[in-house]
Amino acid sequence: MGNTASDRKKEMYISQRDNRRESLSSAPGTPPATARHKQTLVIQQSAEDTDSLLNIDEAGGPTSAPAGSLHRGDALGNARQALRPRATTISHAPDHGKDENSHLPTVFRYKGQGKQVYIAGSFNNWKTKIPLTKSQNDFVTILDLPEGQHEYKFFVDGQWVLDPDQKHKEGEAGAQNNVVEVSRSDFEVFDALSMDGDKAGPSGSTFSSSPPGSYIQEIPNKKPYESSSGPPVLPPHLMQVILNRDIPVTYEPTLLPEPNHVMLNHLYALSIKDGVMVLSATHRYRKKYVTTLMYKPI
Structure with missing residues (x-):
């Protein structure tokens, strides 16, 4: 208490x-x-x-x-x-201003002997040696070059080599360099055909693929670096002729299987049988393919 x-x-x-x-x-x-x-x-x-x-x-x-x-x-x-920003704000690679439309594909071919072949020229200021891919009888590469005249030279097994079969001139340093002329008109089919038709020789006759000089009975001496002249090798995809295939039962007799795009615009000739030659050509119009047959007696 x-x-x-x-x-x-x-x-x-x-x-x-x-x-x-x-x-x-x-x-x-x-x-x-x-x-x-x-x-x-x-x-x-x-x-x-x-x-x-x-x-x-x-x-x-x-x-x-x-x-x-x-x-x-x-x-x-x-x-x-x-x-950090969201994924929708991803920045793209900067454009260096190269206009792809102004560059045209140009083929360079070296027919001489060698193990490793490179090419350099005025198109890259002679700084970089670009390798060529070995083919069956030569070395080939394709470069995208702007229009105009370009000097180039091959670098074969550690030595600079001039191709005497191609156009060449004396460069700024006094050395001989090959020259290539790149023109957009060469890539227009009809312009190129008309230009080839306008070319004429001194006597007014058109140029042909025949080598210059007169024909004689003596066999000319073959240079060691020259490849044998013969017919080109047929690409394997051109061996697949539609007319030589067996048509399955699922197809109608008047219809053929759908061809591959590499088979278009080529002239095919079947083996001669019973004195008749058969020629065929396949063309495409939009989504339809038309194969034309021509029979010629021999």
């Missing part, structure tokens, strides 16, 4: 001290500790989901937010700015 009043004063003092400590530790506008413990946790898929929490208006600033979430929103906003 004697300690009841003192115990009451002690409890009141402890309660006042706790209330004063809580009021000092809480900032203005901050919910009490009991309310803070009742806040709902929100799981975000990415930093972009912060917009739904901050209610950002069109100007980009927060209009209204619950108390106690402004500091958290500012931190998330700063983190969002530090993130």
